[in-house]
Amino acid sequence: LRPPESAAIIVDSGTAITVDAVDVSGIFQGGAILPGIHLSAKSLFDGTDQLPLLEIPETGTTHPPSIGKDTSKAITSGLYWGSLGAVKELIANQTGSLNCDFVSIxxxxxxxxxxDLLGEQVQRHASLVLSGIAIAAKGMLNG
Known part of the structure; x- marks a missing residue:
């Protein structure tokens, strides 16, 4: 999937968010794992006596305000903007560590x-894990 002479950063988000780095040779360099938005929401609910369990929409074009005017909106803001900020920071740091002129994300x-807030250079791939398994299997059969 990645162009020749390009490193790659892969962000996968579900129960956990993973941000992984692959160098220009196609070698996995490592990554970072953090709780996904729903797991973080459940953790706040389970670990406190007063905070409600919220459902954060998985997709959408409406972004919550960064300043929540009540508890529920403040939780939504923290989970939403906090996870985005963490992913952006990890992408920036991993990009710098890969020592490559071009990094595909x-x-x-x-x-x-x-x-949509990660930038235009980001490529969305709905079945990235399955595509990777297919590529690996093909390589094993041919190699």
């Missing part, structure tokens, strides 16, 4: 309500 997974 791919996103996959069902819980990316802010994917």
């Amino acid at each position: 791919y996103v996959s997974g069902g819980n990316l309500p802010w994917v």
Whole structure:
């Protein structure tokens, strides 16, 4: 999927959010794992006596305000903008660590309500994991 002479960063979001780095040679370098939005919401609910359990929409073009005017809106704001900020920071740091002129960024997974805010260079790939398995299997059969 990635162009020749390009490194890649892969963001996958579901129960957990993973941000992984692949160098220009196609070698997995490692990554980061953090709780997904719904897991974070459940953790706030389970770990506190007063905070409600909220459902954050998985997709959408409406972004919540960064300043919540009540508890529910403040939780939504923190979960939404906090996860986006974490992913953006990880992408920036991993990009710098890959020492490459061009880094392709791919996103996959069902819980990316802010994917449009990651920038135009991001390529969405709904079945990235399955595509990777198919490529690996083909390589094993041919190699």
